[in-house]
Amino acid sequence: MNVRNVRSCVRVSVVAAAFLASGCAWTTQTLEPPQAPAWYGGIQRGAGRDIVVVPFVDRRKMPHLCGIKKNGYSQPAAHLLCSMPPERWLSDLVAEGLSESGFDVSSAIEDAPPSALIVSGALEQTFVEPDMGVFSASAEADVWLTIAVSNKNGFRARRSFYVKGSDTYLGGIESAGQNAFDTAMRETVVDVVAAVENLAEARP
Amino acid sequence: MTLRRASLGLVAALVAVTQLGCRIYTLPPESAARLNDDHWTIEHDDTAPAPPANEAPPVVVPLVPLRQRPEVTAAMQTPRDAFGIPAGLYAVDPLLMAHRHEVDVRARNASASARTFFIAAAIWGAVTVALVATAPVVARHAESPEAARTLFYLWGGITGIEALGSAGVALSQHADTSALERYYRETYGR
Numbered sequence: 001m002n003v004r005n006v007r008s009c010v011r012v013s014v015v016a017a018a019f020l021a022s023g024c025a026w027t028t029q030t031l032e033p034p035q036a037p038a039w040y041g042g043i044q045r046g047a048g049r050d051i052v053v054v055p056f057v058d059r060r061k062m063p064h065l066c067g068i069k070k071n072g073y074s075q076p077a078a079h080l081l082c083s084m085p086p087e088r089w090l091s092d093l094v095a096e097g098l099s100e101s102g103f104d105v106s107s108a109i110e111d112a113p114p115s116a117l118i119v120s121g122a123l124e125q126t127f128v129e130p131d132m133g134v135f136s137a138s139a140e141a142d143v144w145l146t147i148a149v150s151n152k153n154g155f156r157a158r159r160s161f162y163v164k165g166s167d168t169y170l171g172g173i174e175s176a177g178q179n180a181f182d183t184a185m186r187e188t189v190v191d192v193v194a195a196v197e198n199l200a201e202a203r204p
Numbered sequence: 205m206t207l208r209r210a211s212l213g214l215v216a217a218l219v220a221v222t223q224l225g226c227r228i229y230t231l232p233p234e235s236a237a238r239l240n241d242d243h244w245t246i247e248h249d250d251t252a253p254a255p256p257a258n259e260a261p262p263v264v265v266p267l268v269p270l271r272q273r274p275e276v277t278a279a280m281q282t283p284r285d286a287f288g289i290p291a292g293l294y295a296v297d298p299l300l301m302a303h304r305h306e307v308d309v310r311a312r313n314a315s316a317s318a319r320t321f322f323i324a325a326a327i328w329g330a331v332t333v334a335l336v337a338t339a340p341v342v343a344r345h346a347e348s349p350e351a352a353r354t355l356f357y358l359w360g361g362i363t364g365i366e367a368l369g370s371a372g373v374a375l376s377q378h379a380d381t382s383a384l385e386r387y388y389r390e391t392y393g394r
């Protein structure tokens with residue numbers, strides 16, 4: 001191996017390393033809706049009680065984006081989009097979860113009896129972003145939802161839900177980003193349904 | 205001179221590969237936990253207006269507290285699982301089961317990542333061994349043996365670090381179970 005060969009070897013190595021570092025993070029990806037959480041049979045705590053789930057509102061700072069991809073230098077390189085508004089997914093899935101729990105769910109406030117709980121929500125954040133580490137990268141998905149529960153008698157309660165999903169990956173972010181997003185969205189729904197049930201139980 | 209350039213190039217490549225990134229839009233777990241309330245904040249309590257004397261009061265279906273139901277009381281006596289939750293409770297509380305399902309999904313994702321990184325560690329380890337083992341042979345046939353040997357050892361060192369790092373990532377994979385445990389505490393007061 002002469003000096004020229006060593007130089008060529010080094011050049012090829014540097015180019016290969018730079019290629020590995022840049023990754024294939026340049027294409028826009030669309031995140032699909034998560035599957036509904038798995039609802040199982042058992043005690044239905046709702047007992048036919050009326051509850052209203054108002055479609056949630058979107059208060060995200062960047063409503064056109066559901067996440068980003070990054071290159072090897074941790075700079076944003078491409079967008080992750082949602083195939084439909086995530087606040088709609090969340091309110092639909094929460095309504096479905098409460099219905100599975102035995103509540104009589106509707107979306108019309110006008111027809112609701114005074115004691116019926118009215119669930120409304122605001123999506124503050126839903127974002128998927130790679131967290132670049134030394135030896136690996138993790139797709140992290142944050143979902144931040146504030147829920148307000150009220151009734152026509154004047155009761156009002158509020159609670160903030162912040163759920164993180166993550167999936168560590170070696171190759172591309174595509175499937176890891178979707179996994180992290182699914183996990184965070186589904187867990188948010190389960191958390192909200194559980195918390196509303198506990199609140200409804202505490203307020204006869 | 206060649207050795208110096210080679211070393212600089214490799215160090216630059218290593219720095220590029222191991223760029224430490226920081227979160228831009230998402231939050232670190234400890235900040236996220238602060239925004240994840242563990243109870244409701246009651247902003248205004250209702251005092252339902254009394255109905256007129258000639259009207260019957262509205263019928264409100266009272267919900268039987270979960271922990272007072274006989275099937276739940278019986279399930280609480282069953283042996284506890286790894287999370288400290290009575291195993292029989294999953295069959296009667298659908299939301300506890302839904303939370304458990306999410307933990308299982310997270311665990312499956314974590315173990316898939318762990319497998320991937322164990323394989324990566326094995327490959328990097330094999331490359332390390334190959335580089336270190338062939339360095340003396342290559343040096344014997346090279347015009348500048350010292351430079352060739354150093355280059356192979358340097359790459360061997362880098363791939364060795366990658367192997368150890370990948371193994372560390374594989375071992376650090378775990379599923380977040382905080383949502384399940386929090387639901388159990390909130391619902392059953394344990």
